[in-house]
Amino acid sequence: MQRLAFKMKLNKGQKEAYKKRHDQLWPELKQLLKDNGVSEYSIFFDEETSFLFAFQKVSGTGGSQDLANNDIVKKWWKFMADIMDVNPDNSPVSIPLEEVFYMK
Numbered sequence: 001m002q003r004l005a006f007k008m009k010l011n012k013g014q015k016e017a018y019k020k021r022h023d024q025l026w027p028e029l030k031q032l033l034k035d036n037g038v039s040e041y042s043i044f045f046d047e048e049t050s051f052l053f054a055f056q057k058v059s060g061t062g063g064s065q066d067l068a069n070n071d072i073v074k075k076w077w078k079f080m081a082d083i084m085d086v087n088p089d090n091s092p093v094s095i096p097l098e099e100v101f102y103m104k
Contacts, residue, residue, distance in 0.1 A: 001039075001059055005097040008052040014083035015045055018052075021080065029072050038064055052084075053097075 010018055022043070033041065040057040041064065056064060067073045068091060077090040085093040 001057055003099065003102070004056045004058055005099065006054050006094045007097060008054065008092045008094050009085040010045065010050045010052055011083050011085070012050055015047070015050075017083050018045075018080075021083075026072070026076065029076055032067065032070060032072050033064055036060075036064075036067060054094075 037059040038056050039059065040055075042055045044053045044055075045051075046053065064073075068089075074090070077086065077092065080086075080092065081090040087093055
């Protein structure tokens with residue numbers, strides 16, 4: 001099991017929209033993540049900077065960021081593109097974070 005973390009940036013004033021959309025996460029997207037080894041996925045919001053901090057527990061070698069070619073993921077990215085920083089393909093600008101401490 002590996003632990004992955006990354007950060008993304010939410011547009012100012014979009015916290016409630018972001019939360020609402022994730023509270024209504026599409027069942028097919030949730031199943032896709034689980035089928036691809038994502039067993040836990042948390043996203044935290046830093047009000048001061050508008051950065052999102054994401055954490056995943058993943059079996060295998062990849063996480064949600066490795067599903068770019070899936071149509072469900074592309075549709076989700078398009079749905080989210082108006083409220084966060086995205087790349088030209090609508091994928092979120094995602095910056096991997098290095099783990100520097102872990103306590104069991």
